[in-house]
Amino acid sequence: xxxxxxxxxxxxGLLAGAHVTPIDHMYFEPADRxxxxxxxxxxxxxxxxxxxxxxxxxxxxTGKAKEREWRMDIAHTCTFxxxxxxxxxxxxxxxxxxxxxxxxxxxxxxGIPVKAGQVIGRxxxxxLDFGVYDYQQKLSxxxxxxxxxxxxxxxxxxxxxxxxxxxxxxxxxGKMLRRAEPRAGKIDHxxxxxxxxxxxxxxxxxxxxxxxxxxxxxxxxxxxxYLDPTQxxxxxxxxxxxxRQFGIKGNGPAPRDVAPGFGLIKYELTYFDYLxxxxxxRHGLHEIRAGDDIISQNIDQVVGVALxxxxxxxxxxxxxxxxxxxxxxxSFTSAARTYER
Numbered sequence: 056x057x058x059x060x061x062x063x064x065x066x067x068g069l070l071a072g073a074h075v076t077p078i079d080h081m082y083f084e085p086a087d088r089x090x091x092x093x094x095x096x097x098x099x100x101x102x103x104x105x106x107x108x109x110x111x112x113x114x115x116x117t118g119k120a121k122e123r124e125w126r127m128d129i130a131h132t133c134t135f136x137x138x139x140x141x142x143x144x145x146x147x148x149x150x151x152x153x154x155x156x157x158x159x160x161x162x163x164x165x166g167i168p169v170k171a172g173q174v175i176g177r178x179x180x181x182x183l184d185f186g187v188y189d190y191q192q193k194l195s196x197x198x199x200x201x202x203x204x205x206x207x208x209x210x211x212x213x214x215x216x217x218x219x220x221x222x223x224x225x226x227x228x229g230k231m232l233r234r235a236e237p238r239a240g241k242i243d244h245x246x247x248x249x250x251x252x253x254x255x256x257x258x259x260x261x262x263x264x265x266x267x268x269x270x271x272x273x274x275x276x277x278x279x280x281y282l283d284p285t286q287x288x289x290x291x292x293x294x295x296x297x298x299r300q301f302g303i304k305g306n307g308p309a310p311r312d313v314a315p316g317f318g319l320i321k322y323e324l325t326y327f328d329y330l331x332x333x334x335x336x337r338h339g340l341h342e343i344r345a346g347d348d349i350i351s352q353n354i355d356q357v358v359g360v361a362l363x364x365x366x367x368x369x370x371x372x373x374x375x376x377x378x379x380x381x382x383x384x385x386s387f388t389s390a391a392r393t394y395e396r
Contacts, residue, residue, distance in 0.1 A: 275373060323357045
């Protein structure tokens, strides 16, 4: 996107709804959402070939119909790719090509060559997804990479900023809300034998889940916040029937310090918000601006409890109690789930 069309960038690692584990792409926030769809141009970052092009007419979180969006994967070499998603429209020539071939459904499809700077679509009224993947590299912070076979690119996610030339790199970093290193964010927080990181309910096929419609149901993550990594987040795929994310009252015990033998932990769960340390009157991402010093703050009210106990180096027992506080909960019930990695 053009520099002036970007309000800010959100890094890798966001937790949101069905995205229970840290997300493997960042987000470009358009300058003004109120202008509606198809306002801002989206351009190819480097010469390549579109090898995957998919329309989406369903909201993945709710299963309800929505206006069409497009996902696009571009190969820049045989092992290095970039990704766009949530495009609100394709350029006319790309849409004509897709309509002609249906992405290979009507015969052999060899992709669509594109050039750096070429307009391939538009975005408006929502964020644009962007990610970069190097299949010659593998993230070290996933204890069991095989859990992610359903989204095999995830373990190859790389920081895109080193690949941009100056002054583009510095301009984009100036829009990035995360100030902590790495500026692009982080998705792989696992430490073997510790509570921190991603977990999957035993017997639910890792990241892929048992069914595509709610693959996230068995997901669990205890990870640092993506904008303010001093704050811990509890994220779970089934909290009273919904995927939810919370802050932790008192911000501890820190999951990276929890190991087998630590004992039973009662995490009191809270909602949380973001504010600009340089102007605390502005809070919530709708009021945050590029260049702000962003911190996260938990809301005082406890909205539930999570009982957590590591029962082995790669096993953790968890049960959530919506609407309760720590004094009201003593032990696990038969509803507790066991997660692994």
